[in-house]
Amino acid sequence: MAKDKLAGVPTLTRNEPAPKPVATVPVQPKPLSTRPSFGEPTRRDTAAALPFGRQNYTLMLIGIGVxxxxxxxxxxxxxxxxxxxxxxxxxxxxxxxxxxxxxxxxLARPKA
Structure with a gap:
C-alpha cells in the first residue's frame, strides 16, 4: 500500500544525479507609484458613506416627537x-x- 502512494514520486539513490531545475521566467517588479504618500488624503463621497439621508433623519426626529x-x-x-x-x-x-x-x-430609501 505504501508503494502505491509513492508510485508517481521519483526517488533518488546515491548513484543518480539530482534532476535539473526547470528554468523559470524572471518576474518583473511592478513600478512604484508616482503619487506622494504624504499628500492630502483622498476624500470619499460622504453621502455614500452614510446609511441614511437627510430626509430619513428628519422623519426619525419627527417620529420621536410624535x-x-x-x-x-x-x-x-x-x-x-x-x-x-x-x-x-x-x-x-x-x-x-x-x-x-x-x-x-x-426603511425609506435615501434620495441622491
Whole structure:
C-alpha cells in the first residue's frame, strides 16, 4: 500500500544525479507609484458613506416627537389610573403612529 502512494514520486539513490531545475521566467517588479504618500488624503463621497439621508433623519426626529407627544397626551388624562379617553385611546394611537413613522423613516430609501 505504501508503494502505491509513492508510485508517481521519483526517488533518488546515491548513484543518480539530482534532476535539473526547470528554468523559470524572471518576474518583473511592478513600478512604484508616482503619487506622494504624504499628500492630502483622498476624500470619499460622504453621502455614500452614510446609511441614511437627510430626509430619513428628519422623519426619525419627527417620529420621536410624535411618540413623545403621545406619551404626553396619555399623561393628561385625569381619570383614575388613566382609564379615560386620552389614556386608553388617543394617546396609544398617537404613539403607534409615531412608531409607524419611525419604521417608515428607517426603511425609506435615501434620495441622491
Amino acid at each position: 411618540i413623545l407627544a403621545g406619551f404626553f397626551i396619555m399623561s393628561l388624562d385625569k381619570e383614575e389610573f388613566g382609564f379615560g379617553f386620552l389614556g386608553l385611546t388617543l394617546g396609544p394611537i398617537v404613539v403607534m403612529g409615531g412608531f409607524m413613522l419611525e419604521f417608515f423613516a428607517i
